[in-house]
Amino acid sequence: MNPDLVIVTTAILVSSASALVGTFLVLRRMALLCDAISHAVLPGIVLAYWLSGGARATLPALLGAAAAGLVTVSLVEWLTRTGRVKNDAAIGIVFPALFSLGVLAVSLYFRQVHLDLDAVLYGEIAYAPLNTLWLWGLELPESWLVMGLLTLLNLLFVLLFYKELKLSTFDAGLAASLGFAPGVLHYALMALVSFTAVGAFQSVGAILIVAFLIIPPATAYLLTRRLPTMLLLAVGVGVVASLGGYALAIWLDASIAGMMATVAGVCFALAFLFSPLEGFLTTRLRRRRQRLEVAARLLVAHLAHHPQPVSEQEIMAEFGWHPRFLRQAREKALQAGWLEARREGLWPTSRGRALGQGPSVP
Amino acid sequence: MLELFTDYTLRNVALGSALLGVVGGALGTFAMLRRQSLLGDVLAHAALPGICLAFLLTGAKAPLVLLVGGGLAGWLAAWLALAVLRHTRLPEDSALGVMLSSFFGFGIALLTFIQQRDNANQAGLDQYIFGQAATIVAADVANFALLAGMALALLGLFYKEFKLTTFDPGYAQSLGLPVRGLGTLLTSLVVLAVMVGLQTVGVVLMAAMLIAPAAAARQWTDRLGVMLALSALFGALAGVSGALISASRENLPTGPLVVLAVSAILLVSLFFAPQRGLVWDWARTRQNRKRVHLERLLLDALALLQHGPLTPQALAQHRRESLAAATRHLEALEAQGWVRPGPQGYRLTPAGQQKALELQMALRSQPSVFPSP
CATH class of the missing domain: 1.10.3470.10 (ABC transporter involved in vitamin B12 uptake, BtuC)
Structure with a gap:
């Protein structure tokens, strides 16, 4: 065989x-x-x-x-x-x-x-x-x-x-x-x-x-909140660790079981970083996106309250923003269609103005 | 015994084990009180890949270099476990288990990788798994003394702060103490202790040297200072006796013997320590049970005397027991000096009457379990 x-x-x-x-x-x-x-x-x-x-x-x-x-x-x-x-x-x-x-x-x-x-x-x-x-x-x-x-x-x-x-x-x-x-x-x-x-x-x-008893279930724990899914994912991680570990062990001529544990550990690290639920990097990215979205809405609301275009310096002084952050927030607002660039400066669109009216906007 | 001072190898082994016992016992005290007993286990297991990497990178087998590598890897594993705990909902024991097993697995893989490359220099790298105290030479003892001295000096320097953050972290925070920094420092000191132990007991058994002496010392005292000293003493005692026993015969590995010695000390402490010892506990329970039994008998006798004579037959009927048992019970009461045999059955002595009265008063003053009618 x-x-x-x-x-x-x-x-x-x-x-x-x-x-x-x-x-x-x-x-x-x-x-x-x-x-x-x-x-x-x-x-x-x-x-x-x-x-x-x-x-x-x-x-x-x-x-x-x-x-x-x-x-x-x-x-x-x-x-x-x-x-x-x-x-x-x-x-x-x-x-x-x-x-x-x-x-x-x-x-x-x-x-x-x-x-x-x-x-x-x-x-x-x-x-x-x-x-x-x-x-x-x-x-x-x-x-x-x-x-x-x-x-x-x-x-x-x-x-x-x-x-x-x-x-x-x-x-x-x-x-x-x-x-x-x-x-x-x-x-x-x-x-x-x-x-x-x-x-x-x-x-x-x-x-x-x-390593086989704890790491795959712990990895699955980071990825789901449902028990049946967790069981399946744990088995899946175990299979991935077995296959990957064996390949690596053959390549490096090292302990097969040790390499399998190592690969399982790497799977855990990946889940820790990228889990859609509470992954370290995922959470940071989500927070960043949310912060930008809030900033963009703030910017649009601020502009909508002023009859004349407002200069960048005034906005930065008002909110205590860094120039780069202002640029990112403006970019976000433009993408969302809340602002439009006119000749005299940025101007809130009708959608942007509707934002300030409250939660009636879909 | 005398060989301890004459035999070169034995002296080094005993000194190394004793140093390990002292530093492990002292730092284990804090680890145990902070409920981080098993962090030491993780640190120790995780040291293995560090040792292997240090060997791969430097190509030398200088013990100090390997120990530093192991310490760094252990420290990294502890830090990662704490990061996982801070950022996810994973239970603490799972986070520790993941770090322990993945680092150890990686260490085993590295170890076999080194062995396969046919490097004649590597022989003995796997001694760090179970320890190989017999290889300890004077230079190693000097290294241990340096590491242990560093750990103990820092422990003494920050003793007050460690004490406060261990028992009342909230108060320590309010005083402006860097509680998290102090926690990190304590973990780093445990790393130093692990480094001392790698060569003697190895990565797998190191946990015992951190936990068992502290747990034993805890049974003897309620004071931190005394507990620290006792813990260090127990650790040293276990180290020296383990070394001596292993030298008495061939094929007796030192590490497991040191661990068994410290486990024996713990067992003795658990059973026989004054106040907290389990044996005294059992004795107390037995005594209480006997006292309550006698008091019930006295109350039964009193109840019988109010209606008629106190005879073995009457007591047997009242308590629904055999005549022999009733006779024995009356004799027990007599031995207490509470009843005395008379012409018409037993009578209460003055002492018995006094005791019965006390018991009735005590029962009456107890809040009743049943609502009064």
């Missing part, structure tokens, strides 16, 4: 599965909790590896990681509930401790075996085409099976519990009072995040999975 195809489709599956659950993480303000989970997955994997007798099986690793994820969430919640430590500090305390345990165990007992830290950290998606298994007489990459199942699972979860997820995300109190058990949903979501983190860990590593 074509290795490029396998890698790219694996990446797309990883990013889709992540974007589906990541959207709810971002909306529920649990983005950094999933960072903690993705780190804390390491001791779970090590434990499962040790319990299963050193075989690098996928299922024990999945279960161990999911358990570690739930332990992380429970520990963070317990620490927060004691009231001795704030939530963010609790996150920052739990995951380094668990991760340290994992690193220690790896360096003590698994030095020689095939569980090296590099693979845990940034994964090796380039090996995806090499790990294959036979199914229905077809040789399929293992990553397709794992990530495909996970994507399907996440998709089913979001589709089946869409209403419940939406309600408990935006109004947890109402959801609880209606009997939707937000707690159960919360832990189900956390379990899925852990599953996704470990399923993707072989491909993109324990830390970069955060």
Whole structure:
């Protein structure tokens, strides 16, 4: 099978599965909790590896990681509930401790075996085409099976519990009072995040999975106010990051997963700058346009009140404008047809005069 | 222990870890009180591309150059996260997460890019991910001391201002203090602390050195000055003990051990710190529960005595419990000195009568939950 195809489709599956659950993480303000989970997955994997007798099986690793994820969430919640430590500090305390345990165990007992830290950290998606298994007489990459199942699972979860997820995300109190058990949903979501983190860990590593979980949904968050659109956009951004990242990684001969995270970051930067809703540059441009429009109307109104043409100096003194700003405002008014240039100077047109009459103008 | 003073490597490692603990503990205190604990995590992760870029640009592996590069990248990530927060509605944790993961991903990409170019010089650049304390030499310790000294000196210089902006930013603003500037300065100082930690614990685990000592110190005191000192002390303690433990055997990485040491200190503080310790909390709850239980028993006994003799049978019927339990309860009351066995069942002692009266008064003076008829 074509290795490029396998890698790219694996990446797309990883990013889709992540974007589906990541959207709810971002909306529920649990983005950094999933960072903690993705780190804390390491001791779970090590434990499962040790319990299963050193075989690098996928299922024990999945279960161990999911358990570690739930332990992380429970520990963070317990620490927060004691009231001795704030939530963010609790996150920052739990995951380094668990991760340290994992690193220690790896360096003590698994030095020689095939569980090296590099693979845990940034994964090796380039090996995806090499790990294959036979199914229905077809040789399929293992990553397709794992990530495909996970994507399907996440998709089913979001589709089946869409209403419940939406309600408990935006109004947890109402959801609880209606009997939707937000707690159960919360832990189900956390379990899925852990599953996704470990399923993707072989491909993109324990830390970069955060990039796939958070960045595409955060990018989509900047672009829309609707949940279904946000889900679709998040998946879309994930796909773009997968494709672009792979191309760049091949070109520069660098880590594929790292490049995908980088491209996702660039997508976020673009959305931040150019989002039609609240993009940084978009907002500045809109403000500039509005300021010019107000200035142009002010200019027309001022001229309409004077029987004789008014000199530029007088206008600038009146409004405290810079000559360049006056020029821009005049340009705008001329374009809008509020002013016309006559021989003796600028003169308000009938439309321009109508502006001053109030809101009757369409 | 003695090796600490004789073994060259161990002394450097311990000194470096201790310096990291002191500066991380001191600055973490402010970061935690300002609810910016995880900003340190972002700063640390984001340092990785800076280290790689510094290496790519200068081609040298001078630790100080790499640390400065890492610091600059971390600072940039923090600044970007704050810009995103100021200009969009994105939740704070998402903004931090985006910066953390995209910078770290870029760092990993750069790292592999450097490794693929087969540059023999690069060996060891990835030590900054988990730290490799064993590579710390005397020159590194000098660098750490310089960075930590700078951070601590600035912290001491602006201590009053930092304290005010942390606890009452509104008042600080009204006094004309540059609150935002001071926030930026504190973040920059945290960057210095991260730079000290890159070589020892690495970018991934650095967050613990900023958060855990401060969280531990918080349990022991309510005063900022004491908390700062304790936090620095805990950090140093964790640093030295982590270094010592890792030297005791082969294949024990220092960074994770330092982090585990500081986590252990935090756990002990959480459970056993005077006043705030969870163990005392549980003990208090148990004691209260026991007291309330006994007081209820006394009131039940009083109610029974108004109608007849106080016998185990009567108490058992009144409280709908077994005879054995009722006997045990009466014995408990007797142990308190509130009742005494007599010929016709138990009687209240004077102390018991006094206590029962107090309880009834207390109950009466409580505003009733139910509306009076």
